[in-house]
Amino acid sequence: MPQNDLDTLDERIVHALAEDARRTYADIGAEVGLSAPAVKRRVDRLRERGAITGFTVRVDPAALGWQTEGFIEMYCRSRTAPEDIRRALARYPEVASASTVTGDADALVQVFAADMRHFETVLERIAGEPFVDRTKSVLVLSPLLRRYTAGPPL
């Protein structure tokens, strides 16, 4: 088994891919000081380990016609299992992310919708889920920053 868990090299590779997943292995290798095959093998290992879960495209939601973004705080009935919340929200294509959180609310849900009417529809449907007591929502006025990776400095 490899002796290094995530070493500096792996972090730099992940960082390079996070900025541009289409960079070639040779190119990344030149930056971190490895050959192309060596970089590929490390990427393969990172995928096996679950550190990298896939490759995706960075999308500007507004440019695709999803103009309205908002966050919905969910207040649930006591004894609602997180898994029940997850299963229910997974059915909404408008839900981009959701987490259970500390504080008054039980879960915080990020939603993209085509317009305000669409957002309202989604909000009402979520509020109507059987385990939901009430909701509180805020609308995004303007997105300031949208990174797809974050963490301690590499």
Add this chain to the structure above:
Amino acid sequence: MPQNDLDTLDERIVHALAEDARRTYADIGAEVGLSAPAVKRRVDRLRERGAITGFTVRVDPAALGWQTEGFIEMYCRSRTAPEDIRRALARYPEVASASTVTGDADALVQVFAADMRHFETVLERIAGEPFVDRTKSVLVLSPLLRRYTAGPPL
């Protein structure tokens, strides 16, 4: 091959890339009913239009040692420009996303940190920004859903 609406084709291409940005153009083309060069040209156009802003890697923050996630609501001094907030937050690698929002708070900031101590440090530094009156933060207990694209059903 049925005649497809152009918008529908673009959306299906984006959807395919969002799920797996490493799929080949030929593979995506087979799904949507186009040749590989045709798909590539549509992707190029989507990039030029700004609908696709880049390609990135899907990372499991926890697997990379970023165990602590939270949201910080920022309450700012009146007459703080959104651009000032953006510029200040851009300096924090721990900030994954930030938006100005409706409601009591001025901005909602998503933060990833290595651990609780690190999160606290970031929180204190953000709270110490000259334009910040006060902050309110919630910690993520468990992420339920983390999609990298969302929107109206395709």
Add this chain to the structure above:
DNA sequence: TCTGAAACTTAGCTGTC
């Protein structure tokens, strides 16, 4: 065990229709 070089395979790209 991890690496790098080279051979091999596949996909990306461009010109043409």
Add this chain to the structure above:
DNA sequence: GACAGCTAAGTTTCAGA
């Protein structure tokens, strides 16, 4: 938008440190 050919990258193999 499709086809075809050229270019470039991904992938595998193998031998060395």
